[in-house]
Amino acid sequence: MPISTLIDETLARIAPLNGxxxxxxxxxxxxxxxxxGSLGRLEDISILLAGMFGEVTPSIGRKATxxxxxxxxxxxxxVSAYPQAVTxxxxxxxxxxxAAINVLARHVGAEIVILDAGxxxxxxxxxxxxxxxxGYGTANMARGPAMTREQAIQCLETGIEAAGEQIAEGxxxxxxxxxxxxxxxxxxxxxxxxxxxxxxxxxxRGTGLDDxxxxxxxxxxxxxxxxxxxxxxxxxDVLTKVGGFEIGVLAGAMLATAAGRRPAVVDGFxxxxxxxxxxxxxxxxxxxxxxxxxxxxxxxxxxxxxMGLSPLLDMGMRLGEGTxxxxxxxxxxxxxxxxxxxxxxxxxxxxxxxEDEDGGGT
Numbered sequence: 001m002p003i004s005t006l007i008d009e010t011l012a013r014i015a016p017l018n019g020x021x022x023x024x025x026x027x028x029x030x031x032x033x034x035x036x037g038s039l040g041r042l043e044d045i046s047i048l049l050a051g052m053f054g055e056v057t058p059s060i061g062r063k064a065t066x067x068x069x070x071x072x073x074x075x076x077x078x079v080s081a082y083p084q085a086v087t088x089x090x091x092x093x094x095x096x097x098x099a100a101i102n103v104l105a106r107h108v109g110a111e112i113v114i115l116d117a118g119x120x121x122x123x124x125x126x127x128x129x130x131x132x133x134x135g136y137g138t139a140n141m142a143r144g145p146a147m148t149r150e151q152a153i154q155c156l157e158t159g160i161e162a163a164g165e166q167i168a169e170g171x172x173x174x175x176x177x178x179x180x181x182x183x184x185x186x187x188x189x190x191x192x193x194x195x196x197x198x199x200x201x202x203x204x205r206g207t208g209l210d211d212x213x214x215x216x217x218x219x220x221x222x223x224x225x226x227x228x229x230x231x232x233x234x235x236x237d238v239l240t241k242v243g244g245f246e247i248g249v250l251a252g253a254m255l256a257t258a259a260g261r262r263p264a265v266v267d268g269f270x271x272x273x274x275x276x277x278x279x280x281x282x283x284x285x286x287x288x289x290x291x292x293x294x295x296x297x298x299x300x301x302x303x304x305x306x307m308g309l310s311p312l313l314d315m316g317m318r319l320g321e322g323t324x325x326x327x328x329x330x331x332x333x334x335x336x337x338x339x340x341x342x343x344x345x346x347x348x349x350x351x352x353x354x355e356d357e358d359g360g361g362t
Contacts, residue, residue: 017051025050070118070246071137118245159252177322202299235280250274293324
C-alpha cells in the first residue's frame with residue numbers, strides 16, 4: 001500500500017545493479033597484473049561498485065557519515081547500564097569533536113552530519129547540529145507502539161532528505177551511525193521480528209549489562225513483541241511498533257542512498273536494524289548495502305545474514321556511532337582504485353598465465 005509520495009517515489013527509484021558494468025568490471029579484473037581472483041573480496045567489492053554506479057571503473061570522491069540520535073521510552077524498563085542523559089551528552093561530544101567517530105572520520109576524511117532525530121530534551125542550536133526531531137524520545141514499546149505511523153513516515157522522509165542532500169553535494173560513499181541510550185533493545189526486537197529468532201538469541205549486553213540485566217532485557221524485548229505483534233511482512237508496522245526515531249531516519253537514508261545508486265555502508269547492530277527496515281520496504285536496496293564489520297552484539301550476525309550481507313571486518317567492536325562503517329571506507333576506496341588504476345598485462349608488458357593443451361592453467 002502507498003506510504004507517502006516521497007517514500008513511494010524513492011522506493012520506485014531503487015533499480016537493480018547495472019549488469020553490463022559489472023560484467024565489464026569483472027572482465028577488466030581478469031586482465032589486471034595479478035593472478036585471477038588474488039585480490040579476493042577487493043575484487044568483489046569493485047565489481048559491486050561498478051554495478052551500483054553503472055560505471056566500469058567507479059571512483060570514490062566525497063565521503064559522508066549520517067549520524068542520527070534519539071532516545072527510547074523503553075529505558076524505563078531498566079534495559080541499559082547507562083542513564084538516558086548520556087544521549088544528549090554524547091551529542092555534545094560529537095559536536096566538540098571528541099568521540100571515536102570524530103577521530104575515525106577525521107582519519108579517513110569523511111564529513112559527519114549530525115541529526116537530532118528524537119533526543120528527549122532540547123539541544124542548544126549549533127551550526128553542526130540539524131534538529132529534525134520527530135519527538136522527545138519514543139514511547140515505551142513494552143507497553144504499546146513506540147511511535148505513531150505518522151511519526152514513522154516522518155522518520156523515513158527525514159532520512160531520505162538527509163541522504164539526498166549528501167548525494168546532491170557529491171557524496172559517493174555514505175556511512176550510517178547512531179546514538180541513543182537503550183537503542184539495542186528495539187534493534188533486538190526488529191531483528192527478532194524479521195528473522196524469527198527468539199529474543200534470547202538476538203539480545204546482547206548493549207552498554208555492558210550483567211547476566212540478570214541481560215535476561216531482563218531479553219524479556220522486555222519478548223514482551224514488546226507480544227504486546228504489539230508487529231507484522232514481519234510490513235516494515236512500516238515493525239518500525240512503528242518496536243522501532244526508534246534514529247533507526248527510522250537511518251532506514252530512510254539508506255533507501256535514498258540506494259535510489260541514488262551509491263554505496264550504503266552499514267555499521268553495527270542499530271545500523272543493521274535500520275537496514276532491515278529498509279530491506280523490508282525494498283529488498284533491492286540491500287544490493288547497495290556494504291556491511292562494514294561484525295558487531296559483538298549477537299543479533300547483528302543474524303540481521304546481516306538475513307539480508308545476504310557479509311561483513312568486511314571483525315574487530316570485536318560494539319560502539320556504534322558509525323565507527324565500524326567509517327573504518328571500512330578506505331577498504332572500499334581501495335577496491336575501486338585497484339580496479340581503475342592497476343595496469344593490465346598488456347599495459348605493463350607482463351606475460352599472462354600459460355594455458356596447457358587441455359585448457360587448464362599452469
